[in-house]
Amino acid sequence: MLQFLVDTLLRASDLALIALGLSMVYGLVKFPNIAHVQYAMFGAYVTYAMHASGVPLVLAIAISCAVTGALTLGLHLLVFRRLLRAGPAIAMIGSLAVAMLVVAFMQGFAGSFPRMFNLPLTEPILIGEARVTATQLYFVGTTVVLLLLFAMLLFFTRTGRAMRALASNPALAAASGLNAEGITRGVAFASGAIAGLGGSMLALSTGAHINLGYDLLLPVFAAAILGGLGNPLGAVAGALLIAATETAVTNIDFGGLVGGDPLFMPVAYISAASFLILLLALLFKPYGLFDREVRRV
Amino acid sequence: MTFKMHSFYAATALLGTLSVTPVVQAQETVNMGAVLSLTGANATVGEDVRRAVMLAVDKVNADGGVLGKKFGVIVEDSGGNPTTALNAARKLASVDKVPVVIGEYSSGITLPMAQYLVKEGVGHINVASTSTKVRELGASSFNLIGLENLGNQFSAADTWALGYRKVAMIAPNNAYGQGVAHGFKQEFEKLGGKVVTELLYTAGQSTYRRELQQVSRSAPDAYIYTAYGQESAVLNREAYELGLRKSPWYAILLSMSLSDTPANIANGQLGMEVGNVYGDAGKAYQAAFNAKYKEGTKTSYTGYAYDAVLMTAAAMNKAKSTDTDKVQAALKDLGKGGYVGVTGPIVFDAERQRIDPPYAKLKYDGKVVPR
Numbered sequence: 001m002l003q004f005l006v007d008t009l010l011r012a013s014d015l016a017l018i019a020l021g022l023s024m025v026y027g028l029v030k031f032p033n034i035a036h037v038q039y040a041m042f043g044a045y046v047t048y049a050m051h052a053s054g055v056p057l058v059l060a061i062a063i064s065c066a067v068t069g070a071l072t073l074g075l076h077l078l079v080f081r082r083l084l085r086a087g088p089a090i091a092m093i094g095s096l097a098v099a100m101l102v103v104a105f106m107q108g109f110a111g112s113f114p115r116m117f118n119l120p121l122t123e124p125i126l127i128g129e130a131r132v133t134a135t136q137l138y139f140v141g142t143t144v145v146l147l148l149l150f151a152m153l154l155f156f157t158r159t160g161r162a163m164r165a166l167a168s169n170p171a172l173a174a175a176s177g178l179n180a181e182g183i184t185r186g187v188a189f190a191s192g193a194i195a196g197l198g199g200s201m202l203a204l205s206t207g208a209h210i211n212l213g214y215d216l217l218l219p220v221f222a223a224a225i226l227g228g229l230g231n232p233l234g235a236v237a238g239a240l241l242i243a244a245t246e247t248a249v250t251n252i253d254f255g256g257l258v259g260g261d262p263l264f265m266p267v268a269y270i271s272a273a274s275f276l277i278l279l280l281a282l283l284f285k286p287y288g289l290f291d292r293e294v295r296r297v
Numbered sequence: 298m299t300f301k302m303h304s305f306y307a308a309t310a311l312l313g314t315l316s317v318t319p320v321v322q323a324q325e326t327v328n329m330g331a332v333l334s335l336t337g338a339n340a341t342v343g344e345d346v347r348r349a350v351m352l353a354v355d356k357v358n359a360d361g362g363v364l365g366k367k368f369g370v371i372v373e374d375s376g377g378n379p380t381t382a383l384n385a386a387r388k389l390a391s392v393d394k395v396p397v398v399i400g401e402y403s404s405g406i407t408l409p410m411a412q413y414l415v416k417e418g419v420g421h422i423n424v425a426s427t428s429t430k431v432r433e434l435g436a437s438s439f440n441l442i443g444l445e446n447l448g449n450q451f452s453a454a455d456t457w458a459l460g461y462r463k464v465a466m467i468a469p470n471n472a473y474g475q476g477v478a479h480g481f482k483q484e485f486e487k488l489g490g491k492v493v494t495e496l497l498y499t500a501g502q503s504t505y506r507r508e509l510q511q512v513s514r515s516a517p518d519a520y521i522y523t524a525y526g527q528e529s530a531v532l533n534r535e536a537y538e539l540g541l542r543k544s545p546w547y548a549i550l551l552s553m554s555l556s557d558t559p560a561n562i563a564n565g566q567l568g569m570e571v572g573n574v575y576g577d578a579g580k581a582y583q584a585a586f587n588a589k590y591k592e593g594t595k596t597s598y599t600g601y602a603y604d605a606v607l608m609t610a611a612a613m614n615k616a617k618s619t620d621t622d623k624v625q626a627a628l629k630d631l632g633k634g635g636y637v638g639v640t641g642p643i644v645f646d647a648e649r650q651r652i653d654p655p656y657a658k659l660k661y662d663g664k665v666v667p668r
């Protein structure tokens with residue numbers, strides 16, 4: 001049971017930060033940015049490059065966050081702000097093009113070989129019957145702290161209130177004198193930095209590789225849509241739900257039903273399970289699980 | 298009509314003379330072709346094989362060349378892409394008019410490329426692809442390397458000999474992985490063993506913890522796996538973290554499976570692979586490779602490429618011609634027995650497939666070493 005929780009948490013942390021940023025930006029600009037997962041891939045490579053050239057890991061990740069945030073902000077100002085004038089559908093297609101450009105650029109620059117971090121191997125820590133490594137504890141810890149900070153920012157500060165106002169009714173928010181452009185820029189930077197952080201931490205175990213972004217695309221979007229696009233903390237809940245479903249499906253022993261030998265669902269169905277949940281959610285709760293007073297999609 | 302046909306023949310003959318004559322005059326070198334993955338995901342393999350090919354060219358020329366002329370191999374890059382490989386093969390066959398082309402690396406590229414060459418009647422020698430479909434390529438295709446069915450027999454016998462009876466099988470959920478998982482299971486069960494779990498994992502996930510834990514529940518004697526470098530690095534790290542390495546791990550194609558895994562995690566794994574070098578000729582080849590490139594071979598495929606080039610040169614000399622049909626006939630003749638390459642004796646069966654191709658038992662001890 002404990003192992004189940006640990007596995008769910010680890011998988012959820014892989015997705016949570018990136019889904020959070022995606023949903024947060026969606027709330028303000030109202031288009032799903034497909035390139036968002038590629039910022040995570042970009043961040044992973046920047047961290048690798050810094051770490052390989054001798055920068056301590058934590059500093060390398062911090063630099064990578066700043067660089068990725070700057071890239072996100074730059075793309076927002078130069079590309080997406082203009083595309084948005086033509087409508088969200090155009091902006092989404094544009095973001096697909098940007099995603100491919102980022103991948104092509106990284107492939108040209110870093111090559112197609114995966115870059116594995118050269119980290120010391122630590123013995124896993126036993127918590128009950130569950131095994132986790134120190135790196136994973138830091139990873140989950142960082143994610144949780146960041147999510148708490150973000151929730152506090154969103155619900156207990158003026159900036160947070162302004163962000164929520166802008167997300168739920170841009171016209172009214174602008175009429176009340178909110179600096180919409182300033183907030184959007186801030187959020188774009190922050191979402192990029194968080195994606196860079198998520199990608200970097202992910203790369204500590206999987207290595208920085210060119211498909212890192214594409215591999216995240218479907219689960220991250222599923223989590224964000226499940227939570228209701230535009231609802232950042234909903235995206236985190238979506239990530240948790242997807243992780244829990246995937247973990248449950250792979251670990252339930254159906255052997256008892258047919259008597260005798262352990263019998264598990266083939267792992268090829270692992271992602272099908274989470275998309276079944278997504279499909280059911282879209283059928284019955286099309287505006288996300290946390291659809292309350294505001295329609296978000 | 299007759300007149301027209303005559304003029305057609307005359308024109309063709311004239312064209313033929315025009316195009317052939319300068320080539321014959323300029324042909325100071327006798328060439329064969331190679332299509333290798335010099336760029337792209339398998340660039341390491343491609344470059345390694347290219348070095349072996351160049352070493353073979355040096356060797357042939359040091360021994361007097363071919364038909365009294367200088368010998369060369371025209372190397373083209375496949376970019377790890379079937380279309381590029383096909384274009385390269387087309388160029389080699391129709392512009393350079395080489396009698397024999399070797400290559401590529403991955404089966405998905407070798408098969409369409411070789412089908413084209415066979416259709417054109419040009420000789421093809423497979424030096425690295427292990428799909429069983431290679432056997433079905435047809436009349437002008439030769440194969441030097443052990444295909445998957447033989448590989449599965451070898452790894453099943455090897456793991457059985459190591460004392461494993463109840464094993465878990467881990468492979469990617471694609472044509473290659475399913476082929477290996479299915480083939481290994483068949484061979485292993487013939488010997489009396491049992492595959493208790495079969496895990497066909499989805500490529501490109503950030504974690505395989507859930508899958509690995511599912512497998513571990515069946516408490517196997519050993520884990521038999523095959524995986525691509527980067528995914529394998531995640532699998533191996535997580536298997537280590539979850540304590541699954543307390544049971545032995547055996548990799549089918551060990552150096553591919555461990556190429557991106559840190560040494561401290563990889564240590565102690567056993568495995569197999571196609572054989573690389575054999576006997577004194579093999580040792581001499583490795584020494585020459587080391588001397589020329591200041592480092593050893595990185596993959597097991599170089600020996601096959603080296604043999605393919607030397608054998609083609611020998612066939613040209615034997616046929617006293619560079620005509621592809623005559624060279625192919627000479628290759629078949631050489632393959633009747635008695636030809637020994639750096640990968641061991643090369644004998645072809647009726648379908649031009651090597652009989653008893655070599656395999657190696659390996660382990661990881663700081664690097665991949667024989668066991």
